[in-house]
Amino acid sequence: MLQFRGQMLAVEGELGKLRDRLKEHEGSTPTRKLDPQAVVPSRWANRHPASFSTAEFARLKQDIELAGGNVQPISVRVLIDQPGRYEIVFGHRRHRACSELGIPVLATIDTSAVSDHELFSAMDxxxxxxxxxxPYEQGTMYRRALDEKLYPSNRRLAEALGVSHTWVANVLLVADLPAPVVECFRSPLEIQHRHAKSIASALETDRKGVLRRAEKLRAQERPKAAAAVVAALIGTANEAAETAHQPLEVDGRQVGRWSRDGAGRLMVQIEAAHLNDDRHLAVLKSIAAALKV
Structure with missing residues (x-):
């Protein structure tokens, strides 16, 4: 009897130690190694395919391979309607690297009911x-959330995420560029806020001209620098190719100057001292007469 009692006391002691150890982990999120094939990207996934072919991603993949797995876990939520499957909250690149390497991905599993708003905020x-x-990926993520009515307006989105309205407007400006314009760049990942601002301004004043230049640019060898693409799209590349001003002379006297731009347009400037109302009209009539076929 005494022996049995002693065994019970020993068991109770072990249980007490286990309870204390469990308290140390109270409130923590469980971490497991998962089959990457059982994990799906979030519907708000914001990574452009080009981001998985960069030197930075190659280094991340190499580091994970050398470490035998991702040291920093990704975050996932349980898919209620698909037992045994999970949706990424954040960590899409780490998941992609593990998937390509054919190794399990370390993940923290949020077993609570994570709403779309909570998932989107955590990812952002x-x-x-x-x-x-x-900026392009961030803007695309915001645009998708707005289009799918996750947030009713830019302002509400900014307030929910704790970011400035200007930040939201800037990245949306990049994401909302027309597809023919985006395709002129080697990768949309190169497009910065300042590029989008210049292009958007040009689109407002001469949309057809910008889209026409975009079509020509896509048919040619693309410039290496993003700034060169912007210059070609908004027309400043042609302006840079403008010929030097040439003197305009009459009877040996310089009365003005002329030049041609990269598009072949002729520009004539005549000094005001050589123009009165009568001469002004005469010059215009002479130009009109010269242009008659």
Missing amino acids: RENRERADLS
Whole structure:
């Protein structure tokens, strides 16, 4: 009897130790190694395919391979209607690297009911803290959320995420560029806020002209620098190719100057001292007469 009692006391002691150890982990999120094939990208996934072919992604993949797996876990939520499957909250690149390497992905599993708003906010916060998402990808993520009515307006989206309205407007400006314009760049990941601002301004004043130049640019060898693409799209590349001003002389006297731009347009400037109302009309009539076929 005494022996049995002693055994019970020993068991109770072990149980007490286990309870204390469990308290240390109270509130923590379970972490497991998952089959990458059982994990699906979020519907708000914001990574452009080009981001998986960069030197930065190659280094990440190599680091994960050398470590035998991703040291920093990704975050996933349980798919209620698909037992045994999970949706990524954040960590799409780490998941992609493990999938390509054919190794399990370490993940923290949020078993609570994570709403779309909570998932979107967590993904956005993680990306901004890591500062590794391009303006195009960030803008595309915001545009998808707005189009699918996750947020009713730009302002509500900015307030929910704790970012400035200007930041939201800037990245949306990049994401909302017409597809023919985006395709002129080697990768949309290269497009910065300042590029989009210049192009958007040109689209407002001469949309047909910008889209026409975009079609020509896509048919040619693309410039290497994003700034060169912008210059070609908004027409400043042609302006840079403008010929030097040539003197305009009459009877040996310089009365003005002329030049031709990269598009072949002729520009004539005549000094005001050589123009009165009568001469002004005469010059216009002479030009009109010269242009008659």
